[in-house]
Amino acid sequence: MLDVENINQYYGGSHTLRGISLSLARGECLALLGRNGVGKTTLLKCLMGVLPVARGGVRLDGIDITRLAPHQRARLGMAYVPQGREIFARLTVGENIAMGMAAKPAAQARRIKKEIFELFPVLESMLGRRGGDLSGGQQQQLAIARALVAEPKLIILDEPTEGIQPSIIKDIGRVIHMLRQRGDIGILLCEQYFDFARELADQFIVLSRGEVVARGAQADMGSEEVRKFLSV
Numbered sequence: 742m743l744d745v746e747n748i749n750q751y752y753g754g755s756h757t758l759r760g761i762s763l764s765l766a767r768g769e770c771l772a773l774l775g776r777n778g779v780g781k782t783t784l785l786k787c788l789m790g791v792l793p794v795a796r797g798g799v800r801l802d803g804i805d806i807t808r809l810a811p812h813q814r815a816r817l818g819m820a821y822v823p824q825g826r827e828i829f830a831r832l833t834v835g836e837n838i839a840m841g842m843a844a845k846p847a848a849q850a851r852r853i854k855k856e857i858f859e860l861f862p863v864l865e866s867m868l869g870r871r872g873g874d875l876s877g878g879q880q881q882q883l884a885i886a887r888a889l890v891a892e893p894k895l896i897i898l899d900e901p902t903e904g905i906q907p908s909i910i911k912d913i914g915r916v917i918h919m920l921r922q923r924g925d926i927g928i929l930l931c932e933q934y935f936d937f938a939r940e941l942a943d944q945f946i947v948l949s950r951g952e953v954v955a956r957g958a959q960a961d962m963g964s965e966e967v968r969k970f971l972s973v
């Protein structure tokens with residue numbers, strides 16, 4: 742479904758992404774691993790169109806999306822949950838969720854809300870609270886909920902466990918697992934928390950200095966070759 746071919750990106754003179762290729766199928770979870778500063782967030786931003794790529798291409802279901810703007814990619818079914826969540830602090834939980842389904846007809850929106858509250862029951866009891874008053878973990882759940890209500894075929898998650906307490910990490914893991922089981926959505930999971938990623942991923946890639954230095958199936962994630970590129 743997602744095919745990335747040989748993409749390169751620069752911040753000024755610094756060559757941040759060096760010939761990255763990957764592919765991800767529906768129903769699959771791909772873990773993107775690597776130490777701080779190796780280019781993971783830059784790669785996700787390039788996939789979402791927040792940053793331009795200098796060379797290479799990105800295809801979604803065979804459509805060349807390399808030059809499309811983020812909102813056009815969103816319309817084609819891509820959803821992005823950025824690092825740090827970026828929820829609207831002054832809007833309520835309900836309004837934040839509504840932002841994710843701005844393009845949906847009202848009847849459909851009602852149905853979606855019900856499903857979302859099954860995934861994240863805590864959000865239902867907090868509908869009227871301001872996003873900025875939620876805990877970090879609740880904000881992360883809200884950010885994922887807001888992405889999911891758009892009913893994406895691909896969801897890109899940038900470090901969803903960062904700075905979050907263990908009980909909520911478990912809840913988030915459960916949701917990602919359920920999405921994977923559903924089989925109709927591709928999940929690109931950028932994660933520093935190795936064990937969390939290993940439990941959820943079908944395959945992985947490891948970046949180091951902007952390059953893919955290892956890739957493989959979940960069973961190979963614990964190998965020495967992979968660990969030497971991570972802080973585990």
Ligand SMILES: Nc1ncnc2c1ncn2[C@@H]1O[C@H](COP(=O)(O)OP(=O)(O)OP(=O)(O)O)[C@@H](O)[C@H]1O
Pocket residue numbers: 752757775776777778779780781782783784
């Ligand atoms: N806007 C920017 N301008 C210039 N350099 C940048 C910019 N954003 C990131 N960089 C640099 O590009 C490299 C890759 O950064 P990136 O944020 O993609 O790494 P990362 O693997 O996501 O790390 P982290 O886990 O810390 O977010 C780093 O050396 C970083 O300092």
